[in-house]
Structures are given as structure tokens and as C-alpha cells.
Amino acid sequence: MSATALRTGAAILRALSAASATCLHAHALKLSVVPSCLHCCSALLKSYAASGRIAAARQLFDEIPRPDIPLWNALVSAYARSGHPRHALAAASAMARDAGARPDGISVTSLLSACAQLRSSVHGRELHGYAVRNVVDLDLPVLSALVNMYGRCRRLKDARMVFTGMGVGMRTAVSWTSMINACSENGRPTEALEVFEEMRNSGVKVDEVTLLAVISACTKLDCMSSLGDWVEQCALENGFLQNTRIANALIHMHGKMGRVRRSCEIFDLMGLRTVVSWTAMIQALAMNGHGVAALVRFAQMLREGFQPDEVIFLSVLNACGHSSLVNEGCQLFKSMVGEYSITPWMEHYGSMVDMLCKAGALGEAFAFVLAMPVKPDHMIWRVLAGACRDHGNASLARKVMDHVIGMEPHHEGNYVLASNLYAADEDWRRVVDIRLDMGARKGTSRGAIAASYVEVNGD
Numbered sequence: 364m365s366a367t368a369l370r371t372g373a374a375i376l377r378a379l380s381a382a383s384a385t386c387l388h389a390h391a392l393k394l395s396v397v398p399s400c401l402h403c404c405s406a407l408l409k410s411y412a413a414s415g416r417i418a419a420a421r422q423l424f425d426e427i428p429r430p431d432i433p434l435w436n437a438l439v440s441a442y443a444r445s446g447h448p449r450h451a452l453a454a455a456s457a458m459a460r461d462a463g464a465r466p467d468g469i470s471v472t473s474l475l476s477a478c479a480q481l482r483s484s485v486h487g488r489e490l491h492g493y494a495v496r497n498v499v500d501l502d503l504p505v506l507s508a509l510v511n512m513y514g515r516c517r518r519l520k521d522a523r524m525v526f527t528g529m530g531v532g533m534r535t536a537v538s539w540t541s542m543i544n545a546c547s548e549n550g551r552p553t554e555a556l557e558v559f560e561e562m563r564n565s566g567v568k569v570d571e572v573t574l575l576a577v578i579s580a581c582t583k584l585d586c587m588s589s590l591g592d593w594v595e596q597c598a599l600e601n602g603f604l605q606n607t608r609i610a611n612a613l614i615h616m617h618g619k620m621g622r623v624r625r626s627c628e629i630f631d632l633m634g635l636r637t638v639v640s641w642t643a644m645i646q647a648l649a650m651n652g653h654g655v656a657a658l659v660r661f662a663q664m665l666r667e668g669f670q671p672d673e674v675i676f677l678s679v680l681n682a683c684g685h686s687s688l689v690n691e692g693c694q695l696f697k698s699m700v701g702e703y704s705i706t707p708w709m710e711h712y713g714s715m716v717d718m719l720c721k722a723g724a725l726g727e728a729f730a731f732v733l734a735m736p737v738k739p740d741h742m743i744w745r746v747l748a749g750a751c752r753d754h755g756n757a758s759l760a761r762k763v764m765d766h767v768i769g770m771e772p773h774h775e776g777n778y779v780l781a782s783n784l785y786a787a788d789e790d791w792r793r794v795v796d797i798r799l800d801m802g803a804r805k806g807t808s809r810g811a812i813a814a815s816y817v818e819v820n821g822d
């Protein structure tokens with residue numbers, strides 16, 4: 364089955380379960396079992412939540428005169444699982460306030476995931492204390508959620524403490540993976556791999572999610588290519604080499620390690636490719652300076668009927684930038700907007716400006732920026748100004764700066780940018796002019812002026 368068919372299938376199932384929830388809800392109302400039967404309400408609420416209809420779930424909840432504790436817990440979990448962490452926390456407080464009820468183990472797990480989503484270690488720590496005091500027998504899901512929460516909140520020590528307290532025999536693939544991710548996401552990829560080694564020694568079966576975490580850790584250690592072979596071997600041993608998500612991650616990893624040939628081999632052997640696979644492949648080629656090959660792959664992808672998205676256009680534009688394929692880049696940008704009706708992100712504009720500047724087409728870059736339908740961000744101006752300086756083009760630099768200052772005369776950063784630019788050009792008189800101009804406009808903010816003098820003099 365193709366990826367599109369699978370995705371469509373999943374969407375149909377979701378729609379069906381949403382439709383059946385609505386239909387059941389209507390019947391239940393007719394039979395007046397809702398809202399009086401709390402079991403029915405709870406089941407309905409869960410099926411609304413499972414089909415992503417969180418507003419309908421909430422509405423149902425609000426119609427229940429006296430929701431019981433399982434219902435409150437169902438609401439909290441529904442919010443946390445559907446990416447509404449703030450609502451989940453609010454529902455938990457309302458539950459304590461209105462119903463005098465306390466979250467149970469299941470909703471503590473959901474709430475910990477809400478804290479992880481919010482990166483809020485304050486709430487997370489509170490919940491940890493609460494769980495220790497109130498949840499009899501902290502079970503594995505709660506403990507794994509704690510490891511995950513502390514990892515996300517940049518509290519690696521705490522994550523490690525909970526993990527160590529678990530006992531090796533108790534840990535599941537989920538607990539191991541939480542710890543691997545905690546290390547990897549907190550700048551300790553080597554430690555992540557050590558945890559993985561421990562996991563393999565303990566005999567717990569490695570699953571897809573674990574392997575993805577390990578590949579991501581290896582990708583962060585991009586200087587060690589022997590590691591790439593090793594993790595690929597792990598994938599092979601566990602029967603995951605034909606797994607699309609694993610293959611995508613491997614393509615990306617090898618690309619970052621500069622082993623683009625291996626990326627191509629894996630890509631060519633894949634049975635089921637998604638847009639993400641194509642993006643990983645094209646990005647790997649782009650990063651390693653194979654712009655033409657990236658464009659060839661992109662054309663192949665279009666021929667095979669894949670719909671390009673924002674991200675893949677960003678990759679091909681980067682590929683053009685890395686390999687000075689200016690005409691191709693401009694054409695791609697045009698077709699992205701015209702043919703595929705994709706609204707460019709700031710990153711696409713930035714990528715174009717970067718490409719034009721790298722190729723020395725400063726005039727075109729400036730014209731491109733002037734024609735942008737949205738306000739260019741500071742990064743874009745900095746790229747343009749930097750290119751003027753690198754090419755020693757003082758006249759264009761002046762035009763650029765006059766434009767920037769004309770648009771936002773009171774933005775102090777502009778003056779600093781401008782004076783650095785002119786200073787680099789050794790046009791000292793102009794620097795003094797700008798200083799004076801700035802002093803007149805900003806008579807009160809002497810500190811800022813002094814600071815930028817220092818910056819210029821330090822150059």
C-alpha cells in the first residue's frame with residue numbers, strides 16, 4: 364500500500380470514529396443515558412478525544428452535572444494527549460477545587476507529559492512530590508513519564524535519579540528510551556549510547572522508538588562514522604532496516620557524517636518512501652555540496668507523484684545555495700509560489716537572499732528583499748549587509764542601510780549595524796554622521812550610544 368493510501372486510511376478511520384462518537388452520542392441522548400450514566404459519558408468522552416475532537420469532548424463534559432473522578436481524569440488525559448498541556452493543568456486544578464478529587468496514577472502520567480510539553484520543571488517537580496505522597500505504588504508508566512519530564516525540562520540529574528531508582532529488571536523499552544532521549548537532548552549523546560548499551564545487555568527488546576532515539580544521538584556525534592555502521596548494524600539485527608522512519612533517520616545521519624553515498628544506498632533500497640525520505644535524501648546531498656544531484660532527485664520525486672511541501676523546498680533551495688545554482692534556485696522559488704501555491708516562510712526568503720549574496724548577485728538580492736510581500740527579518744538584513752561588506756560594495760551598503768533606517772528609524776540595532784558596516788569600509792566620516800544623528804534622536808539613551816562606540820572601536 365502506498366504512503367498516501369495509508370495516510371488516507373488513517374484519516375478515514377479517525378473520521379469514522381468521530382462520526383460514530385457523534386452518532387452514539389445522539390442515541391445516548393435519546394435514551395437519556397447521557398448525561399446521567401457516567402460510564403457512558405466517560406466512554407464517549409474518550410472516543411471524542413481519540414478522534415481528535417477535543418472541543419466536543421469538553422462540551423460533553425460540561426453537560427455532566429456531577430462528573431466523577433474517572434471522568435475528570437479522562438478529561439485531563441484527553442487534554443494532555445491532544446497537545447493542550449495548559450488546559451490539562453487547568454483541568455487538574457479545577458478537579459481539585461470543584462470536585463475535591465485528586466488525580467490518580469493515570470492522570471498523573473498525563474499531567475507529567477503536559478509538564479514535559481510545557482518544559483515546566485516547577486509544575487513537574489510539584490507533581491513528582493504529589494505522586495510520591497499520594498499515588499500508592501508508583502508504577503512504571505508514572506516513573507517513565509517522570510524520566511521523560513525531567514529530561515525535557517533539562518534536569519538530567521533528576522531524570523537519572525528516577526531512572527536509577529527503577530531497578531534494572533523493572534525497566535521496559537519505554538523507560539530505557541526515556542532515559543536515552545533525556546541524555547541525548549541534554550547534550551550528552553555519548554551517555555545516551557552508554558544507556559543503550561546497558562539496555563541491550565539487560566535483554567529488553569529494542570523497538571522502533573528506541574532505535575530512533577539512538578540514531579538521533581549518533582547524528583549529534585557526527586564526527587564518528589564508525590558509530591554509523593554500528594547503529595545501522597543494530598537496526599539490521601532488530602529487523603528495522605526496511606522500516607521507513609528508521610531508514611529516513613539513517614539517511615539523515617549518514618548525510619550529516621559526510622557519508623552521502625551510504626545515504627543514497629539506503630534510500631535506493633527503500634521499499635516505501637515518504638516525502639520525509641525524499642527530504643532527508645535531498646538534504647543529505649545539499650549539505651555535502653551535491654546540488655545538481657539534489658535537483659535530479661527532486662525532479663524524480665515530482666515525477667513519482669509526490670506533493671512537495673515547505674520543508675523540501677527549503678532543502679532544494681539550500682542545495683542551490685550551496686552549489687551556486689542561482690537560476691535553478693530562482694526558478695524553484697517561482698514554481699513553489701506559482702505552481703504549488705506554497706506561501707514562503709521567512710526561511711525561504713532568507714535562503715534565497717543567502718544564495719544570491721553567495722553568488723555575488725548583490726543587486727538582485729536587494730531587489731528581491733525590496734519585493735518581499737512580508738517584512739524582512741533582521742537576519743535577512745544582516746546577510747545582505749554582511750555581503751556588501753565582504754564584497755566591499757560601499758555604495759550598495761549605503762542604500763541598504765538608508766532603507767533599513769528609513770523603515771525603522773528608531774530601532775537602535777540598525778545604527779549599530781550601520782556603523783559597523785561603515786566602519787569596516789573605513790568611511791569614518793560617515794560613522795561620525797550616524798553617531799551624531801543617533802545622538803540627536805536618542806538624546807536620552809547615552810548608555811546605548813556608549814555601548815555601540817565600544818563595539819565599533821573593538822573591531
Ligand SMILES: *[C@@H]1O[C@H](CO)[C@@H](O)[C@H](O)[C@H]1NC(C)=O
Pocket residue numbers: 724725726727755756757758759
Ligand atoms: C555594488 O552593487 C551594485 C548592485 O549589484 C552594482 O551595480 C555596483 O556596481 C556595485 N559596486 C561596486 C563598487 O562593486
